[in-house]
Amino acid sequence: MEAKEIVDSIQVDSVVLGTLAAACRIHGNIELADELSTRISDLDPEYTGFLVWKANLHAAKNEWEEAAVFRRWMKEKGIVKGAGCSWIEFGDKVHWFVAGDHSHPRSSEIYSKLDELHNVIKLTEMEG
Known part of the structure; x- marks a missing residue:
């Protein structure tokens, strides 16, 4: 939570938020990772890596319908994630x-x- 307090107190970009969100997911704090990924989407709505990651977060929480909705939305918008x-x-x-x-x-x-x-x-x- 200390890292989130620091991030909340300064102006950050999607890379910093993504790093913190990835650490949250690794350490099992899916709710905070989800909150941070929403902030990332707000900062850069068409950044494909985090759009896919957001769908994967829902899948990690066994929220299959939400994950499917998110992926359909990406498909409808023509957003395609490139290869890593x-x-x-x-x-x-x-x-x-x-x-x-x-x-x-x-x-x-x-x-x-x-x-x-x-x-x-x-x-x-x-x-x-």
């Missing part, structure tokens, strides 16, 4: 990755390393 992407700078070159894309010349090595990291994380969680 990441990039990494290695040396003097930037490598760009799109979710599910295997066109990078070293994608098999990259996905193999990701699988390895995922397994390490799973083992760590089971041991902890």
Whole structure:
């Protein structure tokens, strides 16, 4: 709640609100995450990432009809969320990755390393 009090006391953008909302969801405070996502929608009504995220919040609360309504609304407005992407700078070159894309010349090595990291994380969680 301390973070929310700080956010409420200053002028923030959708990125700051989104960061706090994501942390709330991770820590199980779905109600606050939902409240913050409404504020994000008010600030930037067509920011697709948070529109999808809002629908997912309703699904996380087993509010399937609300999630479906939200997704229908997005479809009617023609709002489409693009694929997630990441990039990494290695040396003097930037490598760009799109979710599910295997066109990078070293994608098999990259996905193999990701699988390895995922397994390490799973083992760590089971041991902890």
